[in-house]
Each structure stands twice: as C-alpha cells, then as structure tokens.
Amino acid sequence: MPLYQTSAVVLRSMRLGDADKLVTFFTQRHGKIKAVAKGALKPKSRFGGRLEPFNLVNMIAFGKEKAELLSLNSCDIVEMFPALSADLDTMARAWTCAEFVDHMQRDRDENSKGFRLLVSTWRALAREKDTLRQGLLLRIFELKYLETAGFKPVLDKCAGCSGKISSHGAGFSARRGGAVCRNCYKTDPVALSVSAGALMLMNKGLELPIEKVGRLAAGKGGVEEIEKAVAEFIRAHIRRELRTEKFFRIALIPAAAAKG
C-alpha cells in the first residue's frame, strides 16, 4: 500500500464515530487529502492535540492509490500558530484562508505553491495586529491563491480594451477579468466602482511576497474596495459564497466599522 509522508497543515477535523477523527490535510506533496485518525478521541491517543486546525505537521498516512480516505499513522507538530486563535477577528481570517483552500483545492491535486502560500499567510496573520492590514492580507492571499489555480485578474491595464487605467476613475469587472477603464466601466452594468489607487494596491500586493504585503500603505476605503472586487472575482470563478466568509462579513465587518 502506498505511503504518504509529507509536510501538511490541518484544514479541519471532525468527530467520526465514538473514538476516531476525520482530518482534512493540505499537504505539500499530495495536495488535499483526508485521513482517518483511529482512536484520536481516546484520552491517551498518540495524536493528542496535534490534529487541531492551523497546525503545521509532518504526517505519515497509508492507503490505496485512489482511496478517498487514508489511514493516519503518525502526525508530529512542526509549528503551531497560537496567535491565530488569540482573538475572534484573527481566527475568522485564518479560518477563511483554510476554508478557501478547502473549497478551491481538489483532492490529491498537488499544489506546493498554494501550500507554501497558506503557511506564509498564517505566519503573517499571526504577526499582524492591525485589523485593516489583516483584511488586506486576506484579500491578497485569495488573489494569490487563485493565481496558483490559473486565475489572475488583469490589473495593470483595462481588461476590456487594454487601455490605460486613469487616476480620474476606473472600475473592476469580474466578468471581464479585472480592472476596467472609465469608458468600459460605463458600458458594463455589473462592474464595480473601484479607484485607481485600490487597483494599484491590489497589483502591488500580487507582485510582493505575502509576508511583505503588511508594509503596503493601505487606507480603510481602499481595503473595502479591494474586498468587494476580490469577492466578485471569487464569485465569478468559484460561484459560491464561502461559509466562513458569510459569518465574517455579518459578524465582524459592522464591528470593525464601528471601531473606525
């Protein structure tokens, strides 16, 4: 039986029967895999608390070549991110990253670039205390992840006519695949009004490694524009709203707005 030995992060884990856990891992070498951790709920289980979300681990699992469920043999912690669970805002953002990967990533589809991106984003989120910058990090993570799947928005010119994006006004059209100039914006009934500054910020965020995104100067208005544009882009490509995202918008955006 093939052996799967790889670095991985725990995306989620759930109870399975009385004693076992079903764990969804995003692995460096084999993409997303699901494994049963036998006896994980027993008090003296060898897995202890290692199967909690946000843990970076080294895991060994066994299973047939195309089996949907593998059997988890061992799981050792490499890195934990306690700061991600320290407050509700940060936790919701870290969850949104995990859920995004869970939805985007097909089982057994290798995406080591996406794996490294998720780990780097969690590290950056754990370090970043500013709510606005965390929000920007999350949006840029989503854009970068979409890029690993072959979806990259056009941001340096108009996605409609290839013309220049003027600082006097621009927009974003998920249908056309990115930024649009003033003229294309006017003739596109579903395009969002997004400033040239916000488009530039998105473009810079995509160019920089995720750990440096926190250095970008971002205002509240710009981050809100980016949030709307990225949400439209995701909807156009994955066509369903993420559960955590829904919770996040309902529960946290009004709280954040009240603060500002």
Ligand SMILES: [Zn+2]
């Ligand atoms: Zn145009």
